[in-house]
Amino acid sequence: MSSLAISLLTVTALLLAAIPALLTLFNLKVFLPAPEQGGRMNKPAVSVLVPARNEAAAIEPCVRAILASRDVELEVVVLDDASTDGTDAIVRQLAEQDARVRLIRGRPLPSGWCGKQHACAQLAEAATHETWVFLDTDVLLSTDAVGRCVAFLDASQASLVSGFPRQVTGSFPEWMLLPLIHFVLLGFLPIARSRMDNSPGLAAGCGQLFITRRGDYLRAGGHTAIRASLHDGIKLPRAFRRAGLRTDIFDATDIASCRMYTRSLDVWKGLSKNATEGIGSPATIVPFTILLAGGQMLPWVLVAWGLATGWQGWPAWTVAAAVVAVALSSLPRILAAGRFRQSVTSVLAHPLGILVFLAIQWVALGRRLLGLQTSWRGRSLTPQ
Numbered sequence: 001m002s003s004l005a006i007s008l009l010t011v012t013a014l015l016l017a018a019i020p021a022l023l024t025l026f027n028l029k030v031f032l033p034a035p036e037q038g039g040r041m042n043k044p045a046v047s048v049l050v051p052a053r054n055e056a057a058a059i060e061p062c063v064r065a066i067l068a069s070r071d072v073e074l075e076v077v078v079l080d081d082a083s084t085d086g087t088d089a090i091v092r093q094l095a096e097q098d099a100r101v102r103l104i105r106g107r108p109l110p111s112g113w114c115g116k117q118h119a120c121a122q123l124a125e126a127a128t129h130e131t132w133v134f135l136d137t138d139v140l141l142s143t144d145a146v147g148r149c150v151a152f153l154d155a156s157q158a159s160l161v162s163g164f165p166r167q168v169t170g171s172f173p174e175w176m177l178l179p180l181i182h183f184v185l186l187g188f189l190p191i192a193r194s195r196m197d198n199s200p201g202l203a204a205g206c207g208q209l210f211i212t213r214r215g216d217y218l219r220a221g222g223h224t225a226i227r228a229s230l231h232d233g234i235k236l237p238r239a240f241r242r243a244g245l246r247t248d249i250f251d252a253t254d255i256a257s258c259r260m261y262t263r264s265l266d267v268w269k270g271l272s273k274n275a276t277e278g279i280g281s282p283a284t285i286v287p288f289t290i291l292l293a294g295g296q297m298l299p300w301v302l303v304a305w306g307l308a309t310g311w312q313g314w315p316a317w318t319v320a321a322a323v324v325a326v327a328l329s330s331l332p333r334i335l336a337a338g339r340f341r342q343s344v345t346s347v348l349a350h351p352l353g354i355l356v357f358l359a360i361q362w363v364a365l366g367r368r369l370l371g372l373q374t375s376w377r378g379r380s381l382t383p384q
Contacts, residue, residue, distance in 0.1 A: 003315050006302075010318040010325065013302055016295030017328040020187025024332040027186040028339060030195075033251045034148035034163065035155055037071055044150045045073040047127035048135055051119035053081035055137040056090060062137045063094050063101060069146040074100050077126050081106040081119045102126070113227045116207075120232075121223040124214075132217065134210040138258050139165055145255035149211045152250050159216035159245035160237060162205035163252030166341050168259040173267040176353040178260065179333065179342045181206075184279070185249075187332050188291070195248060203237035204249050208258050210236065219243055231274030253340050271357075272364045280361035289358055296354040299325035 048066050052059050059078070066076050080088040080103060088103060095101040104126050109118055120134055131150055135141070153161050164185070167178045185204060194202035210232075220243040229235040237247040261267045279288045302322045311319055333347040346353075 001313065003313055003318075006314055007318050009298065010302060010321045012294055013298040014321050014325040014328070016291055017299050017325045019291065019295060020183070021328040021331045023188065023190060024183075024186045024335060027189070027191045028335060030191050031186060031249070031251050033254050034152035037144065037147035037151045043071055043073045044131060044147065045129040046075075046131045046133055046146055046150060047129040048074065048076045048133045048146065049120065049123035049127060050076065050078045050135050050137055051081060051116055051123060052078055052083065052087050052091070052137050053115060053119070054083045054085045054087060056083070056085040056087050058137045059087050060090050060094065061140060062135070063091065065140045065142075066135070066146070067098055067100060068143050069141065070143050071147045072150070073129075074146065075128060076101045077104060077123055078102070079104050079106050079119045079123050079126075081115055082108075114230055117223040117227050117229060117232065121227075124217060124222055127214070130214045132212055132214065134212075136208040136258070138260055139208050140257050142255045145252070148255055149209070149252075152248075153211045153213075156248040156250075157246070158248040159220070160205070160210060160212045160240045160247045162211070162233070162237065162247070162249050163209040163256060164206045164249065165208055165256035165258040166253040168257050169343070169346075170259070170262065171264045171267070173264045173356075174261055175343055175346050176349045177267055177271065177357060179336060179340075179346055180353055180357055182336045182340050182342070183332055186336070188288075191249070195246075198241050198244075198246055200238040200241040203234065203241050203247055205233045205237040205247065206249070206252075207231070207233035207236070208260075209252055209256060212240075216240070216245055220245055229274075229277060231277035233274075234278055251340070268360060271360050272367075275361050275364035276368045280364045282365065285361055285365055288361070292354050292358060295325075296329050297351045299329050300351045 050062065063076055063078065066074070078091045078101070080091065091101065091103045095103055104122065106119055106122060109115055124132065133146060133149055149163060164182065167181060169175045169178050189202070189204050194204065220240040223232070223236070225239040226232060226235040240247050261270055279285060299322060303326050306314055306319060306322060330347055330350065333350050334344070336342055337344045337347060
């Protein structure tokens with residue numbers, strides 16, 4: 001390859017690696033934990049709303065962690081969505097032990113609805129308090145989490161806020177891929193701008209943890225507005241913004257943890273089921289492929305190539321530029337590892353993780369274009 005081609009590739013890799021590196025540095029200054037609850041005269045009254053389908057292994061730890069919440073007036077409403085593994089019996093037993101727990105039976109899933117959105121819409125109907133926390137069953141809260149979530153909702157003056165829990169990983173695919181949640185969020189979303197510009201395209205959220213109030217939720221259309229969506233993390237904040245309501249996000253690492261998947265295959269299936277409503281959509285997959293492959297994989301390929309060939313034919317400055325590009329591609333992951341309690345060693349698998357992540361997006365898009373279905377929690381899903 002000519003020195004000109006090497007130079008062009010190196011400059012491209014350097015520039016594309018610099019974008020998420022610099023944006024991550026800025027975002028880490030504004031993507032902050034929820035504030036302490038402060039000196040309230042009265043405890044906030046909160047309905048914690050938990051959709052559950054075949055969650056026998058996770059539901060009891062989840063509910064018990066919520067019940068341990070302090071400095072809040074609390075009800076825990078769990079919707080059993082036609083579970084077949086005894087989830088309902090576990091919740092019923094918890095309700096007998098603590099009157100703050102309430103079990104409701106989910107209605108049959110109507111045509112055109114995603115199961116989770118239907119469950120959350122029913123939970124909203126059942127809530128008795130005005131402030132709501134929507135929580136996935138695989139999230140474990142600290143004792144001050146609910147109060148601090150409400151404190152962030154108050155301080156942000158937003159109508160919907162979302163916390164990003166610490167992602168607990170076990171298997172190799174989890175270890176390799178799940179840290180990319182924070183990498184993509186902080187590397188490509190200008191958070192400060194998203195707080196000033198209420199455009200739906202700048203909306204972000206994590207479907208594991210949402211906080212809102214009844215009036216704002218109803219004004220936005222709630223989960224009914226995104227009934228067919230498989231990706232409430234993006235779609236619910238966009239629905240609020242389309243209704244003229246502000247949304248915001250915060251770092252929930254210190255108050256919530258989540259083990260999303262316990263099987264390697266579920267990592268692929270879980271990331272695939274909502275890919276085409278995010279990065280894997282027809283409108284975004286090509287630019288994101290260029291950004292991610294060019295800035296996160298190409299620097300490593302160039303350095304490996306240079307080392308393998310003894311840097312023959314490389315202009316002197318391109319050697320340094322390629323090494324800097326690798327350092328820039330690694331910087332967001334290194335910073336995130338310390339801030340969000342991720343594995344530092346997983347940084348070494350970053351280029352491979354990006355490759356697999358992009359493969360998931362393209363396969364999901366291909367399945368969508370072919371009209372193929374996948375399954376999740378025992379239900380067939382058609383990606384939107």
